[in-house]
Amino acid sequence: MTGTRWRNWSRTVEAAPATVAVPRDEAEVAAVVARAAATGRTVRPLGSGHSGSPVAAGDDVCLRLTHLDAVRPVDLARGLVAVGAGTRLDALSAALLRHGLAVANLGDIDRQTLAGALATGTHGTGAAHPSLAGGVRALRMVLADGSVATCSPRERPELFAAALVGLGAYGVVTEVLLHCPPAFLLAADEHLEPLDAVLDGFEQRMTATDHVEFYWFPHTGAAMVKENTRRPLSAGAEPLPRWRALLDDEVVANGLFAATCAAGTLLPGLVPTINRLSTRAVSRRRYTDLSHGVFTSRRRVRFREMEYALPRADLPEVLREVRRLIDLRGWRLPFPLEARVSAPEDAWLSPGHGRATAWLSVQQVAGAPFVDYLTGVEEVLVAAQGRPHWGKLHTRTARDLAPLYPRFADAQRVREAVDPAGTFASGHLDRVLGRPATAAGGGRSARPGGSCGDTLPGRRRDVPQRA
Ligand SMILES: Cc1cc2nc3c(=O)[nH]c(=O)nc-3n(C[C@H](O)[C@H](O)[C@H](O)COP(=O)(O)OP(=O)(O)OC[C@H]3O[C@@H](n4cnc5c(N)ncnc54)[C@H](O)[C@@H]3O)c2cc1C
Structure with missing residues (x-):
C-alpha cells in the first residue's frame, strides 16, 4: 500500500509513510525488513x-501486524500463552478467558496492540503489579538483518532487557510469550474523597488494595478514588445493572463529559464551576465483574x-506542588489528573525500572490550549526525577534521560549492535534514545522526521497555543 496518510488517536502526530506493508x-515480516535494509530504507512497526x-x-x-493476531496456549497449567504481536488487548482478554486465563493488569483502555503497548511501557495500577511487560517471558523478533531471534531472561538476555520496553527500536516483535494468571474478578469501590485525605494517607492507601488509582478534579478539593480488589471467579460477579453501566460510561463519562469539555473550551471561566458541579453529581459505585471489564473503559x-x-x-x-502551580497560573482544566502506582521493573527502558513507582498523568481536552500547561507541569515532574511515559507527550531528550536510567548506555549499546545502520531509527527515536554512533554521517537515522515533529514543543513563542 503506498501514499497512505497516518495519524494517531489524539491527532497530535501525522505522517505520510512511503509504503505500508501488511x-x-x-x-x-522478515522479507519486508530484509528488503528495506538492503535498499537503505527505514522500517517502523505500527500498533493501533x-x-x-x-x-x-x-x-x-511501515508495518501493520493485524494478521499476527493468534493466541496460542503453550502451557495452560503454568499460564503460558504465545500471543501474536498485533493482537489487540481487548481480543487478547476475550481469547484468554476461553482458556480460563486473564491479562494480569491493564490500563484505562484495551484498544492497543500487545506489541505497541509493551513497546512504550503501558501500565495499569497496583503497588505489587508491574506494567504489561512484567508478564512477558520471551519475545520473538525480526531483527534489522531480516533474521528471526528469540530472546528471554535466559536466551540473549541483554536483547530481552533492552527490547522489552523498546519503542520499536530493536526490531519487529512478532510473538510474545506471556504469563497469564487464572481469570479473576475485581470488586470495585469507586467514591469521592477529599484530595488532602488521599494524599495524607497515600502510601498506606495505595498499598492496601490490589489496584488503586485516583483522579483529582482541578479547581476542587475532591478526588475520585477507585479501589479494585481481586476475587476468584467462584466469588460470583455482581455487575452494575446494564442501564447504570450505560448511563455512567456512555452518557456521563463520554457524552456529558464531551459537552462540558466543549462548554469549558468556549468559556474557560466556567470550568471551575463545571468541575465543582460534576464532582457533586458523582455517586458511589460498588460492583464485581471480570477483571478486564473493570480495569478498562471507553474513552471517546x-x-x-x-x-x-x-x-x-x-x-x-509533587501533586501538591502541581496544584499550587495550577492556582498560580490560572489554567482552566476540565480533565482530572490521574495518579497510579506500579511495582519496580527489570526492563532497562521501563519508566518503572528499579523503583517503586507512582504515575502522575495530566491531560487537556483536544481543542484547548495545552502546551503551556503540560510544559509548566513537566518542570515540576522533571525536578522530582520523573521519567516520561514513552507513548505520551514530553520534551525530554536522550541527554536528559540517560542519567535517569541506570542501564541507558547498555540499551544504546545493544541497539547499536542489533541495528548498526539504523533501519529502525526515526527522528523521534534519535531524539529520545540517541543516534547510533555507527549511523553517524550517512546513517538512516539522519532522515528527516517528516511531519512527525517533536514530542511536545518547548514553551516557545512560535508554538501555537491551540490544538
Ligand atoms: C485513550 C488512551 C488511554 C490510554 N491509557 C493508558 C494507560 O492506562 N496506561 C498506559 O500506560 N498508557 C495508556 N495509553 C498509552 C498507550 O497505551 C501507549 O501509547 C501504547 O503504546 C499504544 O499502543 P498502540 O498499539 O496504539 O501502539 P502505537 O502507539 O501504534 O505504537 C507504540 C510503539 O510501539 C511500537 N510497535 C508497535 N508494534 C510493534 C512491534 N510489533 N514490534 C516492535 N515495536 C512495535 C511502535 O513502533 C511505537 O514505537 C493510553 C492512550 C490513549 C490514547
Whole structure:
C-alpha cells in the first residue's frame, strides 16, 4: 500500500509513510525488513496509533501486524500463552478467558496492540503489579538483518532487557510469550474523597488494595478514588445493572463529559464551576465483574496527555506542588489528573525500572490550549526525577534521560549492535534514545522526521497555543 496518510488517536502526530506493508506472517515480516535494509530504507512497526508522542510515526516503510493476531496456549497449567504481536488487548482478554486465563493488569483502555503497548511501557495500577511487560517471558523478533531471534531472561538476555520496553527500536516483535494468571474478578469501590485525605494517607492507601488509582478534579478539593480488589471467579460477579453501566460510561463519562469539555473550551471561566458541579453529581459505585471489564473503559473524548513515572513516595508532595502551580497560573482544566502506582521493573527502558513507582498523568481536552500547561507541569515532574511515559507527550531528550536510567548506555549499546545502520531509527527515536554512533554521517537515522515533529514543543513563542 503506498501514499497512505497516518495519524494517531489524539491527532497530535501525522505522517505520510512511503509504503505500508501488511504481512501475513512472520516470514513476510522478515522479507519486508530484509528488503528495506538492503535498499537503505527505514522500517517502523505500527500498533493501533494510541501513542500521543511520535514514537509510532514513520515516513518510509511501515508495518501493520493485524494478521499476527493468534493466541496460542503453550502451557495452560503454568499460564503460558504465545500471543501474536498485533493482537489487540481487548481480543487478547476475550481469547484468554476461553482458556480460563486473564491479562494480569491493564490500563484505562484495551484498544492497543500487545506489541505497541509493551513497546512504550503501558501500565495499569497496583503497588505489587508491574506494567504489561512484567508478564512477558520471551519475545520473538525480526531483527534489522531480516533474521528471526528469540530472546528471554535466559536466551540473549541483554536483547530481552533492552527490547522489552523498546519503542520499536530493536526490531519487529512478532510473538510474545506471556504469563497469564487464572481469570479473576475485581470488586470495585469507586467514591469521592477529599484530595488532602488521599494524599495524607497515600502510601498506606495505595498499598492496601490490589489496584488503586485516583483522579483529582482541578479547581476542587475532591478526588475520585477507585479501589479494585481481586476475587476468584467462584466469588460470583455482581455487575452494575446494564442501564447504570450505560448511563455512567456512555452518557456521563463520554457524552456529558464531551459537552462540558466543549462548554469549558468556549468559556474557560466556567470550568471551575463545571468541575465543582460534576464532582457533586458523582455517586458511589460498588460492583464485581471480570477483571478486564473493570480495569478498562471507553474513552471517546480526545485529549492531549503527558504522564511521568516518579519515585512512589514523592507523589503527594509533587501533586501538591502541581496544584499550587495550577492556582498560580490560572489554567482552566476540565480533565482530572490521574495518579497510579506500579511495582519496580527489570526492563532497562521501563519508566518503572528499579523503583517503586507512582504515575502522575495530566491531560487537556483536544481543542484547548495545552502546551503551556503540560510544559509548566513537566518542570515540576522533571525536578522530582520523573521519567516520561514513552507513548505520551514530553520534551525530554536522550541527554536528559540517560542519567535517569541506570542501564541507558547498555540499551544504546545493544541497539547499536542489533541495528548498526539504523533501519529502525526515526527522528523521534534519535531524539529520545540517541543516534547510533555507527549511523553517524550517512546513517538512516539522519532522515528527516517528516511531519512527525517533536514530542511536545518547548514553551516557545512560535508554538501555537491551540490544538
Ligand atoms: C485513550 C488512551 C488511554 C490510554 N491509557 C493508558 C494507560 O492506562 N496506561 C498506559 O500506560 N498508557 C495508556 N495509553 C498509552 C498507550 O497505551 C501507549 O501509547 C501504547 O503504546 C499504544 O499502543 P498502540 O498499539 O496504539 O501502539 P502505537 O502507539 O501504534 O505504537 C507504540 C510503539 O510501539 C511500537 N510497535 C508497535 N508494534 C510493534 C512491534 N510489533 N514490534 C516492535 N515495536 C512495535 C511502535 O513502533 C511505537 O514505537 C493510553 C492512550 C490513549 C490514547
